[in-house]
Amino acid sequence: MKRYGIIGGTFDPIHYAHLYIAYEAKKQLDLDEVIFMPAGNPPHKDGKCITDASLRYDMVNLAIQDYNEFSISSYEIEKNGLSFTYQTLEHLKSKDRELFFITGADCLIDIEKWENVSKILSLCNLVVFTRGGINNDELIKQEKYIQKKYEVDITVLKLNQLEISSTDIRKRIKDKERIDFFVPNSVVNFIEKNELYRED
Structure with a gap:
């Protein structure tokens, strides 16, 4: 049986932390492949302005x-x-x-607000990575609670903290600051060519 990781998100834009998380998940969980799944119309961002899906996919x-x-x-x-x-x-x-769904610790905290959470946990192994702003004690408490309630195992990735955010990257572009420290050059060139994120 092949082991597939799935990492979803708006990727608006994608950056090096996304790639690092995917790489570490593949290595630590011995995955055959990691599938990036750009969101089309995510319910938690309903009403918020996000970049056209085809551009985020590219x-x-x-x-x-x-x-x-x-x-x-x-x-x-x-x-x-x-x-x-x-x-x-x-x-x-x-x-x-065999599916491994890779998501942030903030999503684990809020997972019971997701649509059909029991189905999600029955279809995949949940893999969580920590990010800034999440209380570690709260995360451990929630991890134990979800594992016991739904009778599942949750894997927490061991990662170096890369404090890179798409929100900050968009702000840097608007402020005419460099982003090549955080984003692959191919994506930097694409953003410049398509004049993305210059305005709110």
Whole structure:
């Protein structure tokens, strides 16, 4: 059975921390491949202005082109309506695939607010990475609670903290500051060519 990691997000834009998380997940969990899943119309960002899905897809595709262990899926972009995680996992699940859903610690804290959480946890192994702003004691408490309530195992990745955010990158572009410390050059060039993030 093949082991597939799935890392979703708006990737608006994708940056080096996303690539690092995917790489460490592949290495630590002995995954065959990590699939990047750019969100089409995520319910938690409903009403917020995000960059056109096709542009975000192209940026992810450029960012992962030098990594044979990474691939990209357009499923959430091409489907109609909101993008719910349980539907994505149902789409990807098959008899010869074991799925590992890679998400931030903030999502673990809020996971019971997600649509059909029991289905999500039945379809995948949940893999969590820590990020700034999350209380470690709160995370450990929530991890134990979810594992006991839903009878699942949760894996917490051991990572170096890279404090890079898409929000900060967008602000730096608007302020005419360099972003090549945080974003692959191919993506920097794409952003400049398409004049992205220059205005709110």
